[in-house]
Amino acid sequence: MAVARVDRLTYAYPGGPDALREVSLTLEAGEIVALLGPSGSGKSTLVRSLAGLVPHFHGGRFAGRVEIAGLDTRRARPAELAGEVATVFQDPEDQVVMAIVANEIAFGLENLGVAPREIWPRVDEALAALESLHLRDRRTAELSAGELQRICLAGALAVRPRLLLLDEPTSQLDAATAELLLAKVQRLGATVVLCEQRPERALAVCDRVLFLEQGRLLLDAPRAEARDWLAENRPCYLGAGDARNRLFLAPGPLVVRAEAVSFAYRPGVPALDGASIAVHRGEVVALQGPNGIGKTTLAKILVGLLEPSAGLVERDGRAGLLLQDPGRYLVRERVVDEAALAVGGDEARALAALARVGLTWAAERHPRDLSSGERERLALAAVAVAEPDLLILDEPTRGVDPDRKAELAAWLAEYAAAGRGVLVATHDGTFPADRSVALGEEVRVVA
Amino acid sequence: MRLAPAPATLLLAGAASAALLARQLASVAVLAVLLLAVCLRSERRRRAPYLVGALASGIGVFLASPLLAVEGANALWTGPTVPVLGRLDVTTEELEVAALNGLRLTAVALAFSAYALLVDHDRLVAAARFAPRSALAVALATRLVPSLERDAAGLRDAVSGRGIAVRGARGYARLLSPLVAGSLERAVNLAEAMEARGFGRSDRTSAPAKPWRRADRAAVVGAAALALAGALWL
Numbered sequence A: 001m002a003v004a005r006v007d008r009l010t011y012a013y014p015g016g017p018d019a020l021r022e023v024s025l026t027l028e029a030g031e032i033v034a035l036l037g038p039s040g041s042g043k044s045t046l047v048r049s050l051a052g053l054v055p056h057f058h059g060g061r062f063a064g065r066v067e068i069a070g071l072d073t074r075r076a077r078p079a080e081l082a083g084e085v086a087t088v089f090q091d092p093e094d095q096v097v098m099a100i101v102a103n104e105i106a107f108g109l110e111n112l113g114v115a116p117r118e119i120w121p122r123v124d125e126a127l128a129a130l131e132s133l134h135l136r137d138r139r140t141a142e143l144s145a146g147e148l149q150r151i152c153l154a155g156a157l158a159v160r161p162r163l164l165l166l167d168e169p170t171s172q173l174d175a176a177t178a179e180l181l182l183a184k185v186q187r188l189g190a191t192v193v194l195c196e197q198r199p200e201r202a203l204a205v206c207d208r209v210l211f212l213e214q215g216r217l218l219l220d221a222p223r224a225e226a227r228d229w230l231a232e233n234r235p236c237y238l239g240a241g242d243a244r245n246r247l248f249l250a251p252g253p254l255v256v257r258a259e260a261v262s263f264a265y266r267p268g269v270p271a272l273d274g275a276s277i278a279v280h281r282g283e284v285v286a287l288q289g290p291n292g293i294g295k296t297t298l299a300k301i302l303v304g305l306l307e308p309s310a311g312l313v314e315r316d317g318r319a320g321l322l323l324q325d326p327g328r329y330l331v332r333e334r335v336v337d338e339a340a341l342a343v344g345g346d347e348a349r350a351l352a353a354l355a356r357v358g359l360t361w362a363a364e365r366h367p368r369d370l371s372s373g374e375r376e377r378l379a380l381a382a383v384a385v386a387e388p389d390l391l392i393l394d395e396p397t398r399g400v401d402p403d404r405k406a407e408l409a410a411w412l413a414e415y416a417a418a419g420r421g422v423l424v425a426t427h428d429g430t431f432p433a434d435r436s437v438a439l440g441e442e443v444r445v446v447a
Numbered sequence B: 001m002r003l004a005p006a007p008a009t010l011l012l013a014g015a016a017s018a019a020l021l022a023r024q025l026a027s028v029a030v031l032a033v034l035l036l037a038v039c040l041r042s043e044r045r046r047r048a049p050y051l052v053g054a055l056a057s058g059i060g061v062f063l064a065s066p067l068l069a070v071e072g073a074n075a076l077w078t079g080p081t082v083p084v085l086g087r088l089d090v091t092t093e094e095l096e097v098a099a100l101n102g103l104r105l106t107a108v109a110l111a112f113s114a115y116a117l118l119v120d121h122d123r124l125v126a127a128a129r130f131a132p133r134s135a136l137a138v139a140l141a142t143r144l145v146p147s148l149e150r151d152a153a154g155l156r157d158a159v160s161g162r163g164i165a166v167r168g169a170r171g172y173a174r175l176l177s178p179l180v181a182g183s184l185e186r187a188v189n190l191a192e193a194m195e196a197r198g199f200g201r202s203d204r205t206s207a208p209a210k211p212w213r214r215a216d217r218a219a220v221v222g223a224a225a226l227a228l229a230g231a232l233w234l
Helices: A043-050 A100-113 A115-128 A145-158 A175-186 A199-205 A221-231 A294-302 A334-345 A347-356 A372-384 A402-417 B005-023 B025-039 B045-067 B092-118 B123-126 B134-160 B168-173 B177-196 B214-232
Strands: A002-012 A018-028 A034-035 A061-068 A085-088 A163-167 A191-193 A208-213 A214-224 A254-266 A271-279 A284-288 A310-315 A319-322 A390-394 A421-425 A433-440 A441-445 B075-082 B086-091
Touching: A002 A043, A018 A043, A018 A061, A018 A199, A018 A433, A034 A043, A034 A061, A034 A221, A034 B045, A043 A163, A043 A191, A061 A284, A061 A433, A061 B214, A085 A145, A085 A310, A100 A115, A100 A145, A100 B123, A115 A145, A175 A191, A175 A199, A208 A221, A214 A221, A221 B045, A221 B177, A254 A294, A254 A421, A271 A284, A271 A421, A284 A294, A284 A402, A284 B045, A284 B086, A294 A310, A294 A319, A294 A390, A294 A421, A294 B025, A319 B123, A334 A347, A334 A372, A334 B025, A334 B123, A390 A402, A402 A421, B005 B025, B005 B123, B025 B045, B025 B092, B045 B086, B045 B092, B086 B092, B123 B134, B134 B177
Parallel strands: A034 A191, A034 A208, A085 A163, A163 A191, A284 A421, A284 A433, A319 A390, A390 A421
Antiparallel strands: A002 A018, A002 A061, A208 A214, A254 A271, A254 A310, A433 A441, B075 B086
């Protein structure tokens, strides 16, 4: 039985080009559908269409028909669809309403008019399903991004929707937690649309694959058939771009060395305890480890943003850091000014940096008019423009499609080959690097 | 044993009122110590800024007000004459008043700290059962502060990560506009997520509050008794 039907859907955001073009599909009860495609291909727009947010919340031009559990989304508002559909968006911080975890999960149930006596048992059941009961009375403001992502999913599960829409639900999670979460999703029994930029995760649990590109649905096929199609047409989505095939020369002199460094944001609670790492000129090093292990803290110590409470840091030359979610942290009114900030307003260098990330066309635009992927490329240009001797990137592949990831890896390899050091803090175990370091312990050297 | 949000808030309000109305230094001191003990039941990492703020404001009043007040004849210290303020001096009477006012302020600040640290605000506003949208706005505003803090720190680190030092009021002022723009973006995203979660439906229900226990009822009576005692006897 069909839970959702999309019939020749074409949609454009106000003043924008078509984000979806003639998309038609049917979602059957209980199936898990992986929604793949490059950044800007229309995945999130399709998710929003299935939730009724397009067109009600965003406006724009809408043609075709979307039906959820028999309700036409042009007539039924998102709030009316909410009992049938639950959505977990990409950034958990932007969807949490209440101050306490249990209240946050109860919020959706209260909105839907669930009988009061059922609310707390369903809150506990949803938390237990995600092994998060211990977070029940915690303050949402104090949770890590990974914990918040679990709470958002618990809020969606508590509603017991027929259609669960997950827009990159594992983007903030380490591999083990992501696996746990997707295994739970697999056992739900609901129809699930799983939008993922790490295709290997989605392909491991899905029944069927949709592939969008430039707003068009290029593929709608069962998993096995989809794998064949991807292998032939988009090999990056099957990990073909992840091979560590870079010709690795002997590393140059040290650009940074940290020896037994420790740091605590609060007395008695170490965020980093005796970590050691060294990065040489000419190499790309992946700094790996699960959520909360202290990768970001170490990155900040290496560039000098934090002073370690113990240990030694030696750095040769200047360092630059690209933070997680850098698109949020843009500070100027024009793209070119943003890129020129670190070089004293030198527009020529800024334009060259923008050209390297393919954003020359956007030089005069406001940074916040760019898409999230474009903003992240702008942030990279804004850090790299000054050509720091040590370039550190914190989770740069979050929300990045496989093609872009391969491009980024190639760019970083080129950057390092010019005699600079690159450190990539990531829980993406497939990121191409010369060697990987797990906080304090070198685990692999690939030549 | 935790009190329900409404009785807990009333009890804290009662204690703050009693501290403001009481005239005996010892009575206010006892109230301040009791409120401090309540605050110490919260998580250590969260309570520090509240306690520092409460104690600093009380000490500030105790130190500054004797210099500004003109009261009493038993001078303990006489200082220079300052334009506008006149002659600076400290008398025994001024010290007594300063101690009382400092303790009053500390007690009120501690009552607020206990409210901020220990009361479930979500359930408190839900229990009010009127103006639910305003109540939700209050809950969201409560969450806004830590989000803004994180965004401000992120902006500072992002700029510093490019090798640009953020220093002084001017340096931070430059981050104000992107901070506001970022919070507006968050607000739009949140509004979208709320709509997707059914906010605004007419058939809304409310998760049941735990029934009041004897301690909750006693807290309400205690709140009134504290305020009355503060006005009449303390």
